[in-house]
Every structure is written in C-alpha cells, then in structure tokens.
Amino acid sequence: MYKYDHFDQSIVDARVAEFRDQVNRRIAGEITEDQFKPLRLMNGLYLQLHAYMLRVAIPYGTLDSRQMRMLAHIARKYDRDYGHFTTRQNIQYNWIKLEECADLLEELATVEMHAIQTSGNCIRNISSDQYAGAAADEVADPRPWAELLRQWSTFHPEFSYLPRKFKIAVIASPEDRAAMRLHDIGLELVRQNGELGARVFVGGGMGRTPMIAPEINPFVKADDLLSYIEACLRVYNRYGRRDNIYKARIKILVHEIGEDEYRRQVAEEFAHVKTLGIDPPLAELERISAFFAPPAFDAADVEPDRSDPDFAVWLDQNVKPHKQAGYAIVNISLKPIGGIPGDATSAQIDMMADLAEQYGFDELRVTHAQNIVLPHVAKRDLHAVWQALREADLAHANLDLISDIIACPGLDYCSLANARSIPVAQKIATRFADMDRQRDLGELKLKISGCINACGHHHAGHIGILGVDRKGVENYQLTFGGSGAEDVSIGKIIGPGFDEDGVVDAVEKATEVYKTLREGDERFIDTYRRVGLEPFKEAIYG
C-alpha cells in the first residue's frame, strides 16, 4: 500500500482548506450556484435529484482497513448509514449536506484520502486490476504505475480544462479485469527483452458512441511514460472537439483523424516533450514500488475442507487462485438478491475492514463490477472468512453470474438518468434467485445503464440493458455480445425495447435459448458469438 509522505499530505490538506473556503463563499452568498458549480465539480460534489452526492476517490481501487473504516464512519456520520461502490472503483455518498462537506473531506484526509478530480473535465481517478499483486498472470504489479500517474495527474495545470473527462486504466495481465480498452487511455504493462514497459491504447470509451481503444504504441519505457502520456493529452487538449459535448471525448478525435494520424501527432509532440525533463527518475517508480512489495506470505498450502456444501459453492464461485501457494483471492459480492448493486452499509464496510485486518494483510480492493476483494487470504482461513461474511449477509456466491449485475444509480438518484436501473437489477436478480439455476447458466455479465451515458457499462455486458425515455415512459433496450474483458467487444441492440417487466422476460428467454444451443463449456457470450442473434431474436420477439 502506498503511504503519503509530507509532500502528498500537504497537497491533500491544502485542497481541503481551499474547498472549505469555496464552500464558505457559496454559503455566504459571495458566489452564485453557477460560479460554485465548476469548483464543486472539480471535487466530486454533484447536485443530484434529491441532495448533494459526493464521490470519494479510491486510487486504483486499493485501500487498507483504516481507510475502509473511515468510509464506514463517513456513511454513518454524514450520510444515511450506507455508501455506494462505483464502476470507477470509487465510493459515492448520496445524501451529503453542503455545509458538512469540508469537515468530511478533512476527516478523509487524515487517512490519506480525498475527492480530488472525481468529476470535472480533468484526469479522473486511475483505475486498475483488482487482483493486482495477487494474480498469477501479471508481469508486474500495475499499481506503482497507477500511483505515478495519480501524482502526475493531480492538479495538472495544463489538463484541468480538457474538452471532456479523461479516464486512465492500468493493467499488467493478459486477462483484462479492468475494461482497459474501454478507457480514454488504457495501459497494459508488458516485458520486452526483460524490460518493463507499457502498451498504450488510446480512444476507448462507452457513452453514446462506444469505441474500443486502438493500440497507439506497443511499448513505452517506464522513464518515458509521463512524457508520452503528456503528449497524448496535449494533442487531445489542443485538437479534441469542443463544439459538441457529445463529441468531445478523445475517442472521437482518434476516430475522426484516424489512429495513424493521432499516433503521428503524439510521436511528434513526444519528441518535443521528452526534451523538457518532466519524467521523474526511475528511482521514483522504485520508491513507489517498494510500498507495494508482496506481504510476508507464510501459510502452508492446505486445501480447505469442502464438506459444507454452501461453503464449497462459495469457494468455487467467489474464490480465485493466488500467485502464492497457500493463498487465495476472495471476492465479496455486493449483489444480494433483490439488493442495490454496489451498496454496502456502514456495518458491512466495517466488517470487511475487520476481515482484511485479521485475515488479509490489511488490504482491500474495489472492483469495477462494484464488488470488494480481499486479495491475500490464507487458504486455511477461508472458512472463517466465509462464516463471518455470511453473518454480515456478504457471502453471496454469485461472482460473474447473472445476478452479479453492474447497475448505475439511475433515475432513483441521478439527475441525468432517463430510466431507473436499480429496480430492473432487483427484478432480474430475483427472477434468477435460484443459485443452481444461476450456476447452470455460468458466467453471464449483465450490465444496466439508466441513460445513454453508459455508467452501468451496458455496452460491455454479455447482456446489456439501456434505459431510455420513450414519450415519457421508461423503456429498456437490450444489447447482446458486449465484453469488457480481453475479448473486448461492444454489444449490439437486438430490436425494439421493452417495459420493465418485458425486459426481465426477454432476458429469461435469452437464457433459455442459450441453454438449448450451448455446446460444451460455452458461456452465454460464446454461444451468442457462434450462433448469432437470430435464434435469440426469434425466441424473444417471435
């Protein structure tokens, strides 16, 4: 885990003081809501349908038990006793009072946390692989690179008024657990002749024009990284479209001028930027990397006793192999049947912190699928962890199954939404509540967005649902065939939309078609890719 030094702390503390001043000016009426808006938005404070919503950054989704407990404390003291973990590996609080906001941030700063750049047209929180440091297939831990980028992007003076928001993901495995190529910039760490560097993908994204990022550079060396990314951003800042908010993301620029021309412009800018001496020495990456050294693994490699069938199911579904013998990765599902995807109560957050402290080398991760991970749990402790999770209603064995739904807050909270997402997620999960049935369907990533902005990642869902407003009535479009993983693809709309119950029925029919047509170990998406849309369409609309 990265630890702040006095430089990091002073920057975060200064931000708290600055924001307190801005809020005070607003409350005193010295500035109007219009003038305050860009200021609060630079700090993750949105005015939603019912109240202010505050988004707190969890850099690359990594936190320790002390930070996790602070998130619970904030939910208890400043909100309604719960928080919402997001697809950007952050947490949102839905019921924040403006006058308490600075105090909240001051408390966060005591555990090295903040809400800097969690909104606004700037470089947002850097996201990463939730299994970083634990996955057997990683070439290195991606988090030191993410931290390097976090520092470089924090209050970047040139890139704080970009054409649009800017999201960067860093992974280090061939298996993509972070939807890397659906980011404005995606980095995949790779080794070339023993040297670590990054493949750079630019111009991916979801929203109303989903695109998969093309590879712009196959290998950028560690000590060129910031210069290269700075060049990528400068070309975007200068030439990204500003005439139309819907065409302002970098994916549109890369698409319109073409990846070759964008690559050429970045190369030219990089040749110049590289002369400016903006890259820290490799010693800085080494300093950061030291914080992410593997914990002192020492547990014997014992297989857990599988005699309790419920425990065995959970082991099979939610526990993943660790690179260290004797250890495992535990996924905690925040998707109880009928619950709100990604929500956790203060008590649950505290309990997960306790488990991390007692059994997990004090580490937790937030996933883009809105779940929590304990990355390093000794196999001998798995049963105890499971029992504790079960008592807190957190042992749902549905990771990557149809009820492990990503959903945006939708019209229940969000001022941009056209339709509700949460009730649809609840109805689908309830329809498929039977665990045997879910497990029989296997991996099936279902993702729901309540508007075209696609916060619920519906484009990347094996089954995606997009809520739209049709003449004042909520209507749900269904897409099939999307993926945010290494087999990245964008889902396609299958036909006319449905009402709320109709979309649940259509999903059920699709799963029936899959069960009839699947061959061998095929997942839903494999069958769909093999047979195409027609048989599904026939069953749903026929």
Next chain:
Amino acid sequence: MVEFRYRTDEVTEQPSVTLDAFLDQSNATAVRLEPDDDARALIPFLDRLTLIEVAFPKYRDGRGYSSARILREAGYTGELRAQGDVLVDQIAFMRRCGFDSFAPEASLNPEAVARALSTYDQFYQKAADSAVPVWKLRHG
C-alpha cells in the same frame, strides 16, 4: 484591462493584432491568440514579440493552457497574458503554465487572487513555472 501583472518591465502600449494579421505584416510586437490558433506558428518570431495575449472566451475552454506552455517551452520570455473569462480559481494553473499577466473580463478580488496563488506550495509536475516538482525534491 490588465488587473494582475507579475513582471517588472514596462507594459507594451501597442495593441495586439490577430495571428493572421501578424503573420501577414509581422512588424507588430503584440499578438493575440484565439483558442483555435496554433501557438507554434509564432515560434519563429518569439524574440521580436513583447506581448502574447491568449484569449479565453469561456473558462471551460482549456486550449490556452497548452498554448501558453508551448510558447514558454519554445523560450518565449515576453509578457504572456490571459484575457477573457479568467476566474480566480484558474489563476494558479495559469501561472504554472507560464502566464504572467491577467486581464479578466469580470474584475477579481485581489485578496482572493493572492489566496489562490498561495494555497499550494507543493506540485507534482514540472510545468512552465519555476516550481520544483515533488519527485525532484524527493530524489534531488
């Protein structure tokens, strides 16, 4: 009107001309860049310029920040002025990008500007100002 100026030399009296006009009759010493002008077009002429004014028609349009850095990176030492929708909360970023004078459309409170410029004393990145980035302080 220039409200804040962080230089000691004389203010240029000559009115600034557009980039196109400057490139046509380049005896002017002051030029004004609009957001979509290419700052690099001025690079051959930097030593004869005493003022480059960068327009910010809307504060959200951040192209001027890149223009400023490009000019400073190319060695421009004359006055670099931000003009237009310049708000108190942008001034610190603008200073870091190399602006040293400000002509905000709506007048700014000098105390608020001073406070904005002194809020942070550590910076993560090397930019166009003299601030030493944190990584350099860490490693010398």
